[in-house]
Amino acid sequence: MENKTHNENVIEQFSKQASNYTSIVAHRDALEELITISFATKEDNVLDIACGSGIVSCEFAKHVNHVTGIDITQEMINEAKKLQAKFQLKNIDWEIGEVTSLPYPDNNFSIVVSRFGLHHFLNPQLVLTEMIRVCKPDGIVMVVDVALPDNKIDAYNMMEKNRDSSHVKALSVKEFEMLFEKSNLKGIKQSSYTLKIELEEQLKASFPENSEALREMILEDIGIDNLGVNATKIDGKVFLHYPICIFSGMKV
Numbered sequence: 001m002e003n004k005t006h007n008e009n010v011i012e013q014f015s016k017q018a019s020n021y022t023s024i025v026a027h028r029d030a031l032e033e034l035i036t037i038s039f040a041t042k043e044d045n046v047l048d049i050a051c052g053s054g055i056v057s058c059e060f061a062k063h064v065n066h067v068t069g070i071d072i073t074q075e076m077i078n079e080a081k082k083l084q085a086k087f088q089l090k091n092i093d094w095e096i097g098e099v100t101s102l103p104y105p106d107n108n109f110s111i112v113v114s115r116f117g118l119h120h121f122l123n124p125q126l127v128l129t130e131m132i133r134v135c136k137p138d139g140i141v142m143v144v145d146v147a148l149p150d151n152k153i154d155a156y157n158m159m160e161k162n163r164d165s166s167h168v169k170a171l172s173v174k175e176f177e178m179l180f181e182k183s184n185l186k187g188i189k190q191s192s193y194t195l196k197i198e199l200e201e202q203l204k205a206s207f208p209e210n211s212e213a214l215r216e217m218i219l220e221d222i223g224i225d226n227l228g229v230n231a232t233k234i235d236g237k238v239f240l241h242y243p244i245c246i247f248s249g250m251k252v
């Protein structure tokens with residue numbers, strides 16, 4: 001990363017990834033499940049942190065009173081505004097900002113959500129603490145991200161770091177559980193789903209440090225699964241299966 005700070009690297013990566021991000025079909029998987037798990041109603045005011053191109057924010061906006069989406073990358077927010085316009089949603093505000101110090105008062109939102117952001121944060125614990133701070137008592141805090149078994153985590157992180165240099169670290173399932181156990185949220189719930197994406201679609205939307213080495217690493221892993229994404233050839237195409245965990249809890 002030379003002299004670039006981590007946040008500068010995130011912004012550089014996602015400024016490039018922004019234009020293709022929303023079109024990846026798998027990014028729309030399990031959205032209804034997130035609405036159900038968070039018990040979202042028309043009374044709710046939602047905060048979506050590291051909201052990116054607004055896929056989760058827009059889904060919530062269809063079900064709740066208001067959504068605020070915050071992200072550090074202007075280009076992702078530009079894409080989010082396009083998605084909002086496509087769905088003709090009036091009840092969303094977008095903000096450029098950093099999630100380790102959220103610019104909102106304590107006890108402000110009834111649902112605080114983060115999807116696919118955790119592995120980009122240098123200090124996930126600090127971000128979860130911030131999410132809880134801005135959530136109202138009895139409100140729901142929900143985090144959705146890749147989580148792997150202990151024995152796959154190092155190889156997975158190496159692969160993802162090549163694909164996206166702003167990747168910091170995916171948590172193992174155990175680390176994810178511990179993060180929530182230590183959080184002081186009550187009624188913690190855990191579920192999971194598999195995000196299936198075609199390798200070439202994924203590579204087209206990514207800016208790897210070495211795309212040939214990345215492709216090779218994945219092709220060599222078919223039928224072995226050291227990487228934890230169960231690379232599989234189906235009708236001549238290679239598909240990756242990312243294991244995604246959804247953790248949620250209620251603020252005391």
Ligand SMILES: C[S@@+](CC[C@H](N)C(=O)[O-])C[C@H]1O[C@@H](n2cnc3c(N)ncnc32)[C@H](O)[C@@H]1O
Nearest residue numbers: 014050051052071072073076098099115116120
């Ligand atoms: C993989 S995208 C996820 C986007 C969206 N949440 C979704 O589920 O589709 C990760 C997003 O996290 C944002 N991000 C990473 N670190 C951040 C930080 N410290 N503060 C704010 N946004 C951050 C990036 O700009 C990017 O838009």
